[in-house]
Each structure stands twice: as C-alpha cells, then as structure tokens.
Amino acid sequence: MNSAFRFARQVKRALTGFNRRGVILTYHRVAQPASDPWQLCVSPEHFAEQMEVIARCGLPVALPQMQRNLKRFSVGRKEIAITFDDGYADNLHNAAPILVRYGMPAIFFVVSGALDSRKEFWWDELERLILSPAALPETFDVAMDGVRYCYRIVSKQGAPTREYGQDITDMPPANAELSRLELYYVLSKIISSLASEPKNTALRQISLWANQSPQARSDYLPLAVKDLISLAQNPLFEIGAHTVSHPKLSGLSTVEQETEITRGKRELESILGRPITSFSYPHGSYSDVTVEIVRRARLQVACTIEGRPVSRSDDPFVLPRIIVSNWSGDLFEERLRRWLA
Ligand SMILES: [Zn+2]
Known part of the structure; x- marks a missing residue:
C-alpha cells in the first residue's frame, strides 16, 4: 500500500474515532421466558455479565449527559448510555438491583397508558x-x-x-x-x-x-404506578416518555401524534412531580412531523432504534441506539469493542 494512502486512512480513522461519541444501548426486559420471538429479553445472568463489561470497557453515563456532551470531541473512553423501552415491571425487580450493583445510570422509557393496567403489552x-x-x-x-x-x-x-x-x-x-x-x-x-x-x-x-383465557401472566406485566415511583427515586435512574399507547407514530395524524406524545409526557410528570425531558419513538417509527412535535413538547432528546454508535454530527432528536440481545458477557464484549472502536 502506498504510504500517502496509508496516512490518509489513518487520519480518517482518527477523525472517525474523535467524532464518535459513544453508544446508546437499548434493553426491554431482563427475564428468561420460554419463548422470546422478538429477542427482547436478556437473562439476569447475561445482563450482569454485560454490566461488568460496560464498567470495564466504557464510560457509563446518563443519556441527558451524553446529549449535553454531544458536540464535544471525544477523547479517552467512549460513553455508554443504557436505556430501557416500554416499562416492564421486571425493569424494577430484575434489572434495577444489577444496575445498582454496578453503579450504572439508566433511563426507562415508559408507556404511560400501561401503568397499573395489569394487562400484558x-x-x-x-x-x-x-x-x-x-x-x-x-x-x-x-x-x-x-x-x-x-x-x-x-x-x-x-x-x-x-x-x-x-x-x-x-x-x-x-x-x-x-x-x-x-x-x-x-x-x-x-x-x-x-x-x-x-x-x-x-x-x-x-x-x-x-379458546384461551384473557388472564395476564404476572411476570409479563408493565410497571405499576408505585413501581415507577420507586424506580424514579433512585438517583441513578431517570424516566423518559414513550407515548400513551405505543403506536407507530408515523402512521398517525398530526393531532393523534401530538396527543400520544404530549399526554404520555404529562401523565408521567404528574405522577413523578418533575419534568420529563427524554423520549423514545415506539417501534422506532417517526416522520419529520413527529420530530417537530417532540421538539415543541419541550423534550430535549429523542431516541430511535437505528442500530449504530452515536457521532458528534447526530441530531439529538433522532439519536441512534443499538438493541442488545441475550448475549453472554464475552459475545457482548466482542460487539461492544467493535462499536466503540
Ligand atoms: Zn417500545
């Protein structure tokens, strides 16, 4: 390879490294059900292994902190923000104790209409x-x-x-x-x-x-209101909005989208008595109109599920996130190192 070409490639790689802010990880459930057709569950054992890897390989930060630092050049360890979507009760019962053990900040994006519903998603x-x-x-x-x-x-x-x-x-x-x-x-x-x-x-x-009963399974339930309050009381944790009923927003009218986004935010604020400033798009679905509504609703950061690391050039209202599956610590480390490289 000619040396000018090699030098150019090294410069490009260094710039990519500087521009890369870190990674936002998406979890849904920490549980081990018999079937998991969307691969949304991470077993408690693998979740603990993954937290150990994050503590060792990255710089765990809260999502709002990553958003505030977004435009800065990144030197040293890359930031890793942990997010949970939907608001399952197992986030409090299974995930929170492990997050606390490793001192990991996390944000939980909660579907407000599911709280206290005693119904499965x-x-x-x-x-x-x-x-x-x-x-x-x-x-x-x-x-x-x-x-x-x-x-x-x-x-x-x-x-x-x-x-x-x-x-x-x-x-x-x-x-x-x-x-x-x-x-x-x-x-x-x-x-x-x-x-x-x-x-x-x-x-x-x-x-x-x-010919099945409508009985919900207790280990599949969303958070109850009292669960949400106890999750929010931990200084490591933040609560974000994820609409009222988890629709595909891009398929709704402007008025319907506005209702889902602003009411979902307001319902959480009235339960918790504090402003909600972060949002994640259900099913990763959004349009230009959706993003505009999110901006106007005084939200400061919004996440998609576009699976790639975060760069300085990213728009804080459409931040990419990577969905984590039930990988062992070793497999997770291999992937994490690649995303952070
Ligand atoms: Zn969701």
Whole structure:
C-alpha cells in the first residue's frame, strides 16, 4: 500500500474515532421466558455479565449527559448510555438491583397508558395466545378490523427457511400454510398497524378462536404506578416518555401524534412531580412531523432504534441506539469493542 494512502486512512480513522461519541444501548426486559420471538429479553445472568463489561470497557453515563456532551470531541473512553423501552415491571425487580450493583445510570422509557393496567403489552398477549398453548385449532379464521384472515397452521419443524419472519414485506395469501411462529409474525404485522380499539377487539377475537383465557401472566406485566415511583427515586435512574399507547407514530395524524406524545409526557410528570425531558419513538417509527412535535413538547432528546454508535454530527432528536440481545458477557464484549472502536 502506498504510504500517502496509508496516512490518509489513518487520519480518517482518527477523525472517525474523535467524532464518535459513544453508544446508546437499548434493553426491554431482563427475564428468561420460554419463548422470546422478538429477542427482547436478556437473562439476569447475561445482563450482569454485560454490566461488568460496560464498567470495564466504557464510560457509563446518563443519556441527558451524553446529549449535553454531544458536540464535544471525544477523547479517552467512549460513553455508554443504557436505556430501557416500554416499562416492564421486571425493569424494577430484575434489572434495577444489577444496575445498582454496578453503579450504572439508566433511563426507562415508559408507556404511560400501561401503568397499573395489569394487562400484558399486545405483542406479549399475542405470544401467549399463539405460541404458548399446547394445542390450537388447525385453521386460523379471524376477522380483524373488518378483514377476514384465513391460514392453515402446520408444523414446519426442520424446515430450512422461514418464509414469514420478523421483517415481513409481502403478506401470505389466504389459506397459506404457516407455522405457529410465522402466524405470530404475520398477526403482529397486522395488529401493529391497528388503532387502540380495533387492536383490543382483534386480540379478544384471537383469544376466543384460541379458546384461551384473557388472564395476564404476572411476570409479563408493565410497571405499576408505585413501581415507577420507586424506580424514579433512585438517583441513578431517570424516566423518559414513550407515548400513551405505543403506536407507530408515523402512521398517525398530526393531532393523534401530538396527543400520544404530549399526554404520555404529562401523565408521567404528574405522577413523578418533575419534568420529563427524554423520549423514545415506539417501534422506532417517526416522520419529520413527529420530530417537530417532540421538539415543541419541550423534550430535549429523542431516541430511535437505528442500530449504530452515536457521532458528534447526530441530531439529538433522532439519536441512534443499538438493541442488545441475550448475549453472554464475552459475545457482548466482542460487539461492544467493535462499536466503540
Ligand atoms: Zn417500545
């Protein structure tokens, strides 16, 4: 390699290093359920290993601090901010004690309408109805929001590829043969775009079809109000807003988006008696209009799920975050070192 070229590459790498601010990590649950179709759970054991790696390899900071330092050049250890989305009760019961043990600051983005609901989030309820029962009818035949969906449920054990997975683009035709897991992803895609009321009706219809009780599982519940208050009392922790009902914001009208964002923020403020200044977009979904509403709502920082490290040039209202899976400490360290490099 010619030496001028090598020098240019070294300069570029050094500048990239200076410009890189750090990493924002996204967690959802610290738990070990029987099935986890979105890979949103980290076991308590792996979570503790990951915190040990962060303490050793990075500079743990609170998200607002990273936002305040965003435009500064980064020298020395890179910053790592820990975030949790949705507001599961296991954040208080399983994650908080481990965070405290390692002195890790964290922010919890909470769906205000789920507090005290004693109901599972819809994607968990759907998992309970489709993936948990010992037996299901052989044919799925349920109308949702005025549209009838018919599929045949077949066992595809050992099938080399899965046609319908987490990122479905084309929906299966009527009477298609689907495994239970494929059916779960197909129904998730349909339900995620419904408004609150049709969403609840669709889940009721599916529970009737599956002949399952509407009973929520205690270890899947969102935070109760008293849980939120005790989480917020710890000086290591902050609470951020994550809307009232966790919709895909970019699919809503301006007025609906405004209501979801400002009411979600206000409900948390009235419970906690302090301003809420951070936000994360449910499903990572936003448009230019969404960002403008977030700015006007006097929020100071907002996070997406665009999976990459944070740079000085990033807009504080669309900060990228990396979703962490149930990786062992070693696997997590390998990835973290790559993101921080
Ligand atoms: Zn969420």
